[in-house]
Amino acid sequence: MINLRNVRKFYGALEVIKGVDITVEDGEFAVFVGPSGCGKSTLLRMIAGLEGIDEGDLILNGKRINDVPPDKRGIAMVFQSYALYPHMTVAENIGFSLSLKKVPVAEIKRQVGDVAEILQLTDYLDRRPAALSGGQRQRVAIGRAIIKKPSLILFDEPLSNLDSALRVQMRAELQRLHRELKATVVYVTHDQVEAMTMADRIVVLNKGTVAQAGHPMDLYHSPDNEFVATFIGSPKMNILPVTLSRPDAGKLRLENADGLAISLADGGANVAVGEAKLGIRPEHLKVSLGGQGDFSAEVVIVERLGVETYLAVGSPKDPIVVRAEGDLSIRPGDRVSLTVDLSACHLFDSNGLVIRRPQTL
Amino acid sequence: MINLRNVRKFYGALEVIKGVDITVEDGEFAVFVGPSGCGKSTLLRMIAGLEGIDEGDLILNGKRINDVPPDKRGIAMVFQSYALYPHMTVAENIGFSLSLKKVPVAEIKRQVGDVAEILQLTDYLDRRPAALSGGQRQRVAIGRAIIKKPSLILFDEPLSNLDSALRVQMRAELQRLHRELKATVVYVTHDQVEAMTMADRIVVLNKGTVAQAGHPMDLYHSPDNEFVATFIGSPKMNILPVTLSRPDAGKLRLENADGLAISLADGGANVAVGEAKLGIRPEHLKVSLGGQGDFSAEVVIVERLGVETYLAVGSPKDPIVVRAEGDLSIRPGDRVSLTVDLSACHLFDSNGLVIRRPQTL
Amino acid sequence: MTDFALDKPGKSRRPDLLAYATLSLISAFCAVPFFWVLLASLDGNAQLFLSWPREWTLNNYVRVFAEEDGARWVFNSLFVVGSATLLVMVLAGLGGYALSRTRAWWKQPFLYAILLIRVLPPTALVVPLYKILLTLNNIEGNLVRIFVGGDTARAIMRWIGFIDGYLGLILVLATMQLPLALWIMKTFFDGLPRDYEEAAVMDGATMLQRIRRVLIPLALPGLAAAGLFAFISAWGDFLLPLILLSSPELQTLPLGLFRAFLRVNTIDYGFLAALAFIYLMPAVIAFGFARRFLVQTFSGGVKG
Amino acid sequence: ETIRIANHGQAGINAMKSTVARIEKKYGITVEVVEYPSPDKDYMTKLLTELGAGNAPDIFSAPTTAYVADMVAAGYLAPITAEFKAWDGYANFYDVAKQLAVSPDGETYVMPFMLGIQEIYFRRDVLDKAGISTEQPKDWADLLARAAEIKEKTGAYGLLFPAGVSWGTGAFDEGFQHLLVGSKTPQLATEDGKLDLTGEGVKDVFGVYKELIDKDLMPTQPLLGPEPWVIPKYQMFPEGRLAATTCGSWCYIFDWGRESKNPIPDVEKAVGTWTIPGQTGGQYVLANLAAPWGVNSKAENLELAKKVLMEIGSVETQVSYAAQIGNIPASKAAAQDPEFQKLTELLPIHAAAENGVYLKQAAGFATVAEGVARATEALLRKETDAAGAQAILVDYAREILGEEAVK
Amino acid sequence: MVRSTYEKRVARQLLLILSPSLLLLLAFVIYPAVYSVYLSFTNEALTGAAALNPRFVGLRNYSRLLHDAKFWNSLLVTFFFVVGSAIIGQFVLGLISAILLRRNLAFKQLFSSIILLPNAAPEVVAGFMWISMLAGGENATLSRIVMFFGMTPTDWLQTFPLTMIIVVNTWRGIATAMILLTAGLSTIPSEVYEAARMDGANPSQIFRRITLPLMMPTILLYMLISAVSTIAVFGLVYALTRGGPGGATEVISIYIYNQSFTAFQLGYGAAVAVVALAISLVLGIAYVRAMKVQL
Numbered sequence A, B: 001m002i003n004l005r006n007v008r009k010f011y012g013a014l015e016v017i018k019g020v021d022i023t024v025e026d027g028e029f030a031v032f033v034g035p036s037g038c039g040k041s042t043l044l045r046m047i048a049g050l051e052g053i054d055e056g057d058l059i060l061n062g063k064r065i066n067d068v069p070p071d072k073r074g075i076a077m078v079f080q081s082y083a084l085y086p087h088m089t090v091a092e093n094i095g096f097s098l099s100l101k102k103v104p105v106a107e108i109k110r111q112v113g114d115v116a117e118i119l120q121l122t123d124y125l126d127r128r129p130a131a132l133s134g135g136q137r138q139r140v141a142i143g144r145a146i147i148k149k150p151s152l153i154l155f156d157e158p159l160s161n162l163d164s165a166l167r168v169q170m171r172a173e174l175q176r177l178h179r180e181l182k183a184t185v186v187y188v189t190h191d192q193v194e195a196m197t198m199a200d201r202i203v204v205l206n207k208g209t210v211a212q213a214g215h216p217m218d219l220y221h222s223p224d225n226e227f228v229a230t231f232i233g234s235p236k237m238n239i240l241p242v243t244l245s246r247p248d249a250g251k252l253r254l255e256n257a258d259g260l261a262i263s264l265a266d267g268g269a270n271v272a273v274g275e276a277k278l279g280i281r282p283e284h285l286k287v288s289l290g291g292q293g294d295f296s297a298e299v300v301i302v303e304r305l306g307v308e309t310y311l312a313v314g315s316p317k318d319p320i321v322v323r324a325e326g327d328l329s330i331r332p333g334d335r336v337s338l339t340v341d342l343s344a345c346h347l348f349d350s351n352g353l354v355i356r357r358p359q360t361l
Numbered sequence C: 001m002t003d004f005a006l007d008k009p010g011k012s013r014r015p016d017l018l019a020y021a022t023l024s025l026i027s028a029f030c031a032v033p034f035f036w037v038l039l040a041s042l043d044g045n046a047q048l049f050l051s052w053p054r055e056w057t058l059n060n061y062v063r064v065f066a067e068e069d070g071a072r073w074v075f076n077s078l079f080v081v082g083s084a085t086l087l088v089m090v091l092a093g094l095g096g097y098a099l100s101r102t103r104a105w106w107k108q109p110f111l112y113a114i115l116l117i118r119v120l121p122p123t124a125l126v127v128p129l130y131k132i133l134l135t136l137n138n139i140e141g142n143l144v145r146i147f148v149g150g151d152t153a154r155a156i157m158r159w160i161g162f163i164d165g166y167l168g169l170i171l172v173l174a175t176m177q178l179p180l181a182l183w184i185m186k187t188f189f190d191g192l193p194r195d196y197e198e199a200a201v202m203d204g205a206t207m208l209q210r211i212r213r214v215l216i217p218l219a220l221p222g223l224a225a226a227g228l229f230a231f232i233s234a235w236g237d238f239l240l241p242l243i244l245l246s247s248p249e250l251q252t253l254p255l256g257l258f259r260a261f262l263r264v265n266t267i268d269y270g271f272l273a274a275l276a277f278i279y280l281m282p283a284v285i286a287f288g289f290a291r292r293f294l295v296q297t298f299s300g301g302v303k304g
Numbered sequence D: 001e002t003i004r005i006a007n008h009g010q011a012g013i014n015a016m017k018s019t020v021a022r023i024e025k026k027y028g029i030t031v032e033v034v035e036y037p038s039p040d041k042d043y044m045t046k047l048l049t050e051l052g053a054g055n056a057p058d059i060f061s062a063p064t065t066a067y068v069a070d071m072v073a074a075g076y077l078a079p080i081t082a083e084f085k086a087w088d089g090y091a092n093f094y095d096v097a098k099q100l101a102v103s104p105d106g107e108t109y110v111m112p113f114m115l116g117i118q119e120i121y122f123r124r125d126v127l128d129k130a131g132i133s134t135e136q137p138k139d140w141a142d143l144l145a146r147a148a149e150i151k152e153k154t155g156a157y158g159l160l161f162p163a164g165v166s167w168g169t170g171a172f173d174e175g176f177q178h179l180l181v182g183s184k185t186p187q188l189a190t191e192d193g194k195l196d197l198t199g200e201g202v203k204d205v206f207g208v209y210k211e212l213i214d215k216d217l218m219p220t221q222p223l224l225g226p227e228p229w230v231i232p233k234y235q236m237f238p239e240g241r242l243a244a245t246t247c248g249s250w251c252y253i254f255d256w257g258r259e260s261k262n263p264i265p266d267v268e269k270a271v272g273t274w275t276i277p278g279q280t281g282g283q284y285v286l287a288n289l290a291a292p293w294g295v296n297s298k299a300e301n302l303e304l305a306k307k308v309l310m311e312i313g314s315v316e317t318q319v320s321y322a323a324q325i326g327n328i329p330a331s332k333a334a335a336q337d338p339e340f341q342k343l344t345e346l347l348p349i350h351a352a353a354e355n356g357v358y359l360k361q362a363a364g365f366a367t368v369a370e371g372v373a374r375a376t377e378a379l380l381r382k383e384t385d386a387a388g389a390q391a392i393l394v395d396y397a398r399e400i401l402g403e404e405a406v407k
Numbered sequence E: 001m002v003r004s005t006y007e008k009r010v011a012r013q014l015l016l017i018l019s020p021s022l023l024l025l026l027a028f029v030i031y032p033a034v035y036s037v038y039l040s041f042t043n044e045a046l047t048g049a050a051a052l053n054p055r056f057v058g059l060r061n062y063s064r065l066l067h068d069a070k071f072w073n074s075l076l077v078t079f080f081f082v083v084g085s086a087i088i089g090q091f092v093l094g095l096i097s098a099i100l101l102r103r104n105l106a107f108k109q110l111f112s113s114i115i116l117l118p119n120a121a122p123e124v125v126a127g128f129m130w131i132s133m134l135a136g137g138e139n140a141t142l143s144r145i146v147m148f149f150g151m152t153p154t155d156w157l158q159t160f161p162l163t164m165i166i167v168v169n170t171w172r173g174i175a176t177a178m179i180l181l182t183a184g185l186s187t188i189p190s191e192v193y194e195a196a197r198m199d200g201a202n203p204s205q206i207f208r209r210i211t212l213p214l215m216m217p218t219i220l221l222y223m224l225i226s227a228v229s230t231i232a233v234f235g236l237v238y239a240l241t242r243g244g245p246g247g248a249t250e251v252i253s254i255y256i257y258n259q260s261f262t263a264f265q266l267g268y269g270a271a272v273a274v275v276a277l278a279i280s281l282v283l284g285i286a287y288v289r290a291m292k293v294q295l
């Protein structure tokens, strides 16, 4: 188990990690996501020991390891660029850490063999990294990590150099490995699809703080704030500025400039009236060409993918995105009616904090 | 209108473009897709005039332009890396081609202003490229292209350097521009989502030849061959090796090792029996936990994205991918039944050429 | 100016002709001076001036080795310059790495310093340099003499002495090449991702292990380039060996050349040219070997 | 015990071989010969650096007398007056040699075992053929007239005096001072050890150069190149394109004689010699110390080093040097040496050394030599006249030696 | 700024591995240089009375320097030498070679090998070769070439001494210039050239408006490095002309040598070296500042 307690990091005067608390349980696959520059790599490198921790505690299995040198922490790391040693064969790359410890050659060979078996690299042991495909290289990088039998493996955007097809395949492979090795994994990415599909626990970071942490589906279904709501889910959640009013006691009214007007039962919660934001995921808007809906808008862009169709409706500069199943033959310029699936909406206050989900209001 | 007639290109003895015929109509948005190394860039650069044409004709608006130098072809090009001149401001970058023609400074300024207006770059005209974001840089690159009022604009993977969020946004922007400028566009990418969402016409290239050309939905629904079938659509189409037999006249039987067994009416077409391949897109497999189906398989991976769930079933090494709507709570190890949507399947012979779609058999 | 490595449609060959003509001129400029050495060294009756040998002979070369201590000079030169080069590569490899990775305050001043040190003409340093070397040599000599006596001590000092010993010359030659080599290596390491080192750190490698097992193999092109420049420059140096060496056993090629200068009253150009040619070869060969590393190394950009 | 000897130039090393063996045997010591680079400048660079640092060999030579006084002033040389005078070879030395070895302070610091004696060598055959007198010229004017006549009648250059910077100390040693001793102000060193370079004689000597150069009697182009002696002496003179030149006693042997690469057939007949006439008459045979040897004042075993030096002064060594280099032994006794008698070309010159004159030495002569080289270089380049050349010399000496050292 | 123990250890280790280089430079370059500064305040000489009893003479060497026309001459000669060979000669020929050799020409390897050759020639050998090229009037190789084209030969080292050493040093340095500039050129993506061609730029416009400005950082740094190394060139000039004729090629390093080893005036020679170093330092720093050269 790894604990970060109120961890901070400064670059000069710039605070890049601003008091972060994170816990990752044994065997968990934890993913740190967040936009570029939010401090994911920094956090990971602090855990690895490659960056010093300026404040707070880093606790691995109950022991504070702030000042333990990287190689003594029992942590392995897989780099974004893989950082395979180009002058060593696959076997040498994997066995490098053992050879540093002067483990006998035969023993290294055996262990490398075992690891290669797991990673299906047995046929490539004598090759140099330059002669491997992207996916194979990554497996070597992982092999180099797991041969140390670490209690924790860190990954820093390990898939971002791969093309999308390979990325999908490697995602599956990583999950398989995680299951087989039963190792704790901390995985950094800025790709939310990766996060969603792989994580037992997602930690969403924003500007050096934790925006929300939890199970992927919790984040998807119950984001704590607008940041997480828009960050998780693709295409991202539409955020509509709305005005909240309470025309009658026990009733809440939700309106916007485009003619959207929804009444809700006010379940007694003390919701402040005034400016607010309504979050609706593209998949929670039903579209119809002629029929009735909560509001209507003009289609500006149609993206037909065959299996589904994305529509951008409303103003061209800041459109609302709608996702529809199947291959619709709507064209730009058409006017469509949209129905909001109220049960799946989110309401945020002007600071972006969730108010409570409308269906429970 | 641009025509390529039996165009060939050799690098030394290596033939990289093997007799390609392509037509792009005026005002069309044509996308060349294909895997890496298939010759997309080469083709584009031949059109631009940056590479010589070894054989065949290149015809622009009825005129053979094989030997016209690049700047005289009236074609503009946007490069993958944008290739902005780092030592010039945005205004200088955009106006460079005019300044080479000794257009008066005031006139350059006016035209650059107009272009910047269209591209929303007016505020950045005095910056150097290094001080721009990825999206802005791209707009500058486009500005540099359109100021020449070209009859044809070429794009070589213009989005591949951007992160995925920006990519989505720029896609929309490019389409908007295309509509506004009414220019003919040839756009190269290896990303099929880009191709699908932007193209009026897709040209799928494979190893220096045209695998298929047509409207995106045609390619999606009626691929000519296995290559196009698997290349278009994401996640890609599952290809199952099957054995075709004709147990009774007028009947075709389709079987595989996993217990799949489907009978089809043989619509009189002369389908050869024996080995064949059945192509089923992930979205055309219906999954159920207990119920009956065409065949059943064990789930190896579950990817839950909230709005949809991907399952990998069957052998871990070469699984069949299934796409299911919504958030299923199936776990790895579960056994599921799968039903094939026959009407959306494709049958390929052992050379990968489409046999005819099963529903029409 | 001409065109840029682009395949041009409409294949005009004229710019190519111009390019060949220009390159041929430059090459001729570069190559012509070498003809004299080559021809004169094979000429039984060589003069200072270029002439087609009337009698071709290898005799000049034979004499370098038979009549003179040519083999010894070659060995000494190779040994001294080779060791200095090796030392430069080691030190510059380590130092360049430190310079590239450090964030300490002394980084910039140090870089300026090693750049400007190169302004100092060696002639201005020779006398003080000689004095400090002599001091070191005397201290060392006394130490050695405590343990071993007379002739043994002298034999030892021939190897490790600072004056009239291999060590001193090696160290000084190496030092003179260090600034440029440090610069090259620093630039090279700047272009080498830190990921490799960090991966090695995670693998438990100490700083030395990291350098020896990961960085040096990765830095080989840079080291080759730095070593090449050091070798060629040290190889061509004659002032330092001239001042520092006396014993005949230690003489190097340039000194042999100086010695051959006035054999009797006349200058024996054939002999001189043969010696010059022998002197020339190792540097040329070194260039041949390391050439491909050069551009690779400097392509990281000459900037830091 | 070991004595270290600095030597340079293959000929010099060969000449010392038997001496070294003899010394080793006689004193039961090891003599280590350290070979220094040949060009004089490089030799001095190294030797002086070592002397300055106190690390030089025990015994070494100065490439020319001009360096000696300065080395004495710097305290590099050990005085050998007593040992030299007590040595049994002393008595046989020519007076001029003994006097040349005496430094301004009255002590002797170097072993004056070889003399360099220069004369004008001329192509008798060429002159005879052209009907030009081969008589000894009476004075400078006669000499110059003869040169002009040669030029006029044969088209060959009439006379060469070494000049220019690239000839090194030769411009002074092999030309300038030979004329100077016959001029109106025949000495440079004053009584108080200062240098007097402003004398009329100095200007007049430059005047001779000036005239030779201006009238194109002397080849100037080769002198401005590297190794300036090569073309005039080894090519033009044998070919007859240069009819007269100063040269040392070695010329009959090495430059054009039996040891030469480009010999003149029957050289002793074809080439005659004149002594250098005085400005207004007289004949001057200026003797010079050729590469005199001295003892390092910091030598570990001074006594031994001095003994070794005396060995170098022996007749045997002198003759060996004469045979190898063509200089003249300073000992009269050499005339009786059978080996020396074989060197027939040198015998008359050796005899003539009896009448040798010399230039009194003073500190700063090395500077004067360089100054003369620079001044004659300017003349070669036709940039100045005689007075200007003298000014160059005076300025250079002042600049280097300081106002106080130059009168 | 807080720093972890690990980071501190790394910083210490880095200093440690730099220290051997530092030590050597201190002992064999910096210390002699400082000692030279000390010498410049004395009348230390290699021979003569001053060698026996060197005296402290204060600023006398420096005041003498001010009135020493030869010193100013040598500064001027050095300036022309550096500008002529490093800034113009090597640079122009190096740039032309670098640009031409980027093209796919036959014999590319051969050309580049030949151009690299002079750099491999030791100074002494280079000296011999060029003496044979230049000295000896009509016999010189260059004279013969010139005569072949019907022009009148001359004694090159006498008639154009400074030009000739500039030519020779140019010859020697083309290789370095070519290597550095090739490297600089290779950092310019070919797409930029292609974009310029699409924009209609002709080759000379591409060179002036794209290549040259983009190469500027490389060029500026190259010029700094090559100027600095050219100031210290000694052996080549020494072998060719020893500073002559009449001081026409007496560059600063030769002048220092002549003062120290021909006139044997160590103190004065040191003063010259100190002033030369100071001038280079000031010019160097001014250049770095003005041109914003990235070290």
Ligand SMILES: Nc1ncnc2c1ncn2[C@@H]1O[C@H](COP(=O)(O)OP(=O)(O)OP(=O)(O)O)[C@@H](O)[C@H]1O
Binding pocket: A011, A016, A034, A035, A036, A037, A038, A039, A040, A041, A042, A043, A190
């Ligand atoms: N060495 C450094 N000095 C100063 N600031 C730094 C340094 N390294 C990182 N930063 C800053 O710290 C912040 C966090 O950087 P970090 O690399 O952790 O981001 P990230 O989340 O990994 O981003 P990405 O997804 O782009 O990799 C950034 O704003 C970055 O600019």
Ligand SMILES: Nc1ncnc2c1ncn2[C@@H]1O[C@H](COP(=O)(O)OP(=O)(O)OP(=O)(O)O)[C@@H](O)[C@H]1O
Binding pocket: B011, B016, B034, B035, B036, B037, B038, B039, B040, B041, B042, B043, B190
């Ligand atoms: N200059 C060249 N010399 C030899 N072969 C080349 C050259 N340029 C390209 N090729 C080869 O031509 C083929 C087509 O290259 P091209 O760049 O057109 O591919 P692409 O489809 O653009 O690939 P990518 O998606 O990776 O950009 C490749 O196999 C490539 O290796």
Ligand SMILES: [Mg+2]
Binding pocket: A040, A041, A042
């Ligand atoms: Mg990161």
Ligand SMILES: [Mg+2]
Binding pocket: B040, B041, B042
């Ligand atoms: Mg491409």
